[in-house]
Amino acid sequence: MYRVLVADSMSEEGLLPFKDNPSIELVQKKVSEVESSLSNFDALLVRSATTVNEDLLVKMPNLKIIARAGVGVDNIDVDAATKYGVIVINAPDGNTISTAEHTFAMMASLVRHIPQANISVKSREWSRTSFVGMELAGKHLGIIGFGRIGSEIAKRARAFEMKIHVFDPFLTKARAEKLGVDLCTLDEVLAIADIITVHTPLTKETKGLLGNENLAKTKKGVYLINCARGGIIDESAVIEYLENGHIAGMALDVFEVEPPINNRLLEFDQVITTPHLGASTREAQLNVANQVAREVTEFFQGKPVTSAINMPALSKDIYDKIQPFYDLSKKMGILLSQCMNEPIQEISITYAGSVTDLETSFISKGLLAGFLKARIDTTVNEVNAAMVSKSLGITFGDKISSNNYGYSNSISVIAFGENKSFEIRGTYVPNYGGRIVNLDGFNIDFIPEGNLLYILHRDRPGVIGRVGKILGDNEINIATMQVGRREIGGEAIMMLSFDKPLKKEVVETLLHVPDIVTIRKIEI
Ligand SMILES: NC(=O)c1ccc[n+]([C@@H]2O[C@H](COP(=O)([O-])OP(=O)(O)OC[C@H]3O[C@@H](n4cnc5c(N)ncnc54)[C@H](O)[C@@H]3O)[C@@H](O)[C@H]2O)c1
Numbered sequence: 169m170y171r172v173l174v175a176d177s178m179s180e181e182g183l184l185p186f187k188d189n190p191s192i193e194l195v196q197k198k199v200s201e202v203e204s205s206l207s208n209f210d211a212l213l214v215r216s217a218t219t220v221n222e223d224l225l226v227k228m229p230n231l232k233i234i235a236r237a238g239v240g241v242d243n244i245d246v247d248a249a250t251k252y253g254v255i256v257i258n259a260p261d262g263n264t265i266s267t268a269e270h271t272f273a274m275m276a277s278l279v280r281h282i283p284q285a286n287i288s289v290k291s292r293e294w295s296r297t298s299f300v301g302m303e304l305a306g307k308h309l310g311i312i313g314f315g316r317i318g319s320e321i322a323k324r325a326r327a328f329e330m331k332i333h334v335f336d337p338f339l340t341k342a343r344a345e346k347l348g349v350d351l352c353t354l355d356e357v358l359a360i361a362d363i364i365t366v367h368t369p370l371t372k373e374t375k376g377l378l379g380n381e382n383l384a385k386t387k388k389g390v391y392l393i394n395c396a397r398g399g400i401i402d403e404s405a406v407i408e409y410l411e412n413g414h415i416a417g418m419a420l421d422v423f424e425v426e427p428p429i430n431n432r433l434l435e436f437d438q439v440i441t442t443p444h445l446g447a448s449t450r451e452a453q454l455n456v457a458n459q460v461a462r463e464v465t466e467f468f469q470g471k472p473v474t475s476a477i478n479m480p481a482l483s484k485d486i487y488d489k490i491q492p493f494y495d496l497s498k499k500m501g502i503l504l505s506q507c508m509n510e511p512i513q514e515i516s517i518t519y520a521g522s523v524t525d526l527e528t529s530f531i532s533k534g535l536l537a538g539f540l541k542a543r544i545d546t547t548v549n550e551v552n553a554a555m556v557s558k559s560l561g562i563t564f565g566d567k568i569s570s571n572n573y574g575y576s577n578s579i580s581v582i583a584f585g586e587n588k589s590f591e592i593r594g595t596y597v598p599n600y601g602g603r604i605v606n607l608d609g610f611n612i613d614f615i616p617e618g619n620l621l622y623i624l625h626r627d628r629p630g631v632i633g634r635v636g637k638i639l640g641d642n643e644i645n646i647a648t649m650q651v652g653r654r655e656i657g658g659e660a661i662m663m664l665s666f667d668k669p670l671k672k673e674v675v676e677t678l679l680h681v682p683d684i685v686t687i688r689k690i691e692i
């Protein structure tokens with residue numbers, strides 16, 4: 169049974185994937201109302217009201233996934249979630265249209281003074297000369313941040329015959345041309361725009377983007393719109409520009425502090441506002457709640473997440489192709505950790521053959537997580553593996569090679585310790601599964617699964633027989649046995665598998681067999 173906490177208000181219909189699922193228990197309460205049972209939850213769903221910080225994560229040790237029913241994850245400490253191995257997902261496009269439409273409604277209201285005129289008429293005034301507006305047709309619209317919402321606004325602005333200028337450092341010229349917009353520098357947008365609307369996330373780079381320095385570069389009489397995140401337009405910097413009339417008006421759906429109780433901007437008639445309503449339509453709320461509810465349900469069923477913020481997002485098709493290699497790599501990591509059970513400084517993975525067509529970074533994180541799992545007592549998975557490895561001082565890298573050792577695909581991993589290293593090579597054979605084909609330089613062929621015993625010994629007559637006898641005397645059935653050697657009479661290995669874990673005493677007896685050098689009991 170998985171327990172899901174929905175901490176902010178969400179569309180009931182959107183949450184149906186949880187309600188219809190007998191293996192999910194749904195609790196719709198604020199975090200403060202379930203303080204005493206926070207440790208029971210496997211998933212947490214939020215909008216923007218709940219702040220998910222490290223303090224909360226510490227109280228939720230069972231948490232596996234945090235879902236933001238919306239786009240912005242600035243209320244979630246993604247780094248802390250990553251540190252604890254918790255996946256963060258969002259619903260990236262469920263509210264795009266609603267927010268673009270809201271921005272457009274704000275733009276039209278702003279330049280035609282609709283909110284102010286509405287108040288005036290309701291106050292029984294009839295002052296037609298006080299609300300003379302500005303046409304949108306022919307005006308220069310500056311869009312800062314040209315992602316999902318920015319580009320939907322451009323479509324609508326074109327229908328209003330506006331001239332569109334875009335600044336987005338991550339937008340290529342080719343894409344801008346395809347979308348029919350004028351790709352500019354920030355300074356060019358600031359200089360030409362009659363109306364500027366921001367649609368970036370709130371990041372270190374975008375915080376205060378429209379602050380003193382850049383506001384000075386805008387046209388006198390400019391209109392500003394923020395339906396993205398409070399803080400992209402510097403609220404204290406705009407006061408002076410509103411007071412001296414440089415800014416003709418502003419439309420704000422979002423604020424640096426929400427709700428904006430003591431915010432001076434609310435005192436200006438030319439500032440129109442809404443209480444963070446961009447995504448507040450029935451359609452958008454249904455979309456985002458449904459999108460995250462389906463994704464969380466699928467995650468519990470072991471399916472890939474497609475909109476993860478802190479790990480590569482994989483489509484089902486791609487995941488299906490990656491999965492066999494991912495499973496093999498995870499097992500290789502577990503095997504490596506037990507074969508090389510001493511401090512290590514570096515792990516290096518090499519891919520060759522058909523696996524190189526896939527998202528190998530995901531496969532590598534699976535291997536690293538498998539390796540680290542046995543070494544630390546906190547959750548480690550593909551989300552936090554790189555971070556945990558760094559904190560343990562283990563460098564980690566992967567590369568592609570043309571040497572596939574004669575297999576159609578090959579994954580090799582070497583762990584480097586202070587004085588020694590250990591290498592494992594595996595391959596995935598369709599219909600046969602993942603196999604280990606080389607262990608520390610010995611050619612071998614075994615399935616990395618179950619209770620295994622790795623024995624390094626000298627290649628002398630009778631060693632295998634004596635091992636078999638000891639196991640037989642202890643009523644232990646050998647399920648499979650593979651052997652390999654480098655040269656006649658040199659070092660050799662055995663890899664045995666058993667139906668049950670081997671007792672410690674048996675391993676100790678085996679260690680006394682002449683010519684046995686080392687034994688490693690392995691569980692995968
Ligand atoms: N008001 C609301 O209710 C509401 C609803 C949905 C989204 N939003 C907010 O709107 C914003 C945009 O959402 P989206 O879905 O379009 O996101 P998106 O990721 O599709 O687009 C963001 C764009 O910003 C660009 N960008 C990043 N840094 C930039 C910078 N320094 N300068 C200029 N451009 C930069 C990116 O390249 C990207 O194209 C997000 O912050 C989101 O939280 C608000």
Ligand SMILES: O=C(O)CC[C@@H](O)C(=O)O
Binds near residue numbers: 446
């Ligand atoms: O939950 C909301 O209504 C706001 C959503 C919006 O800010 C977002 O980033 O998606």
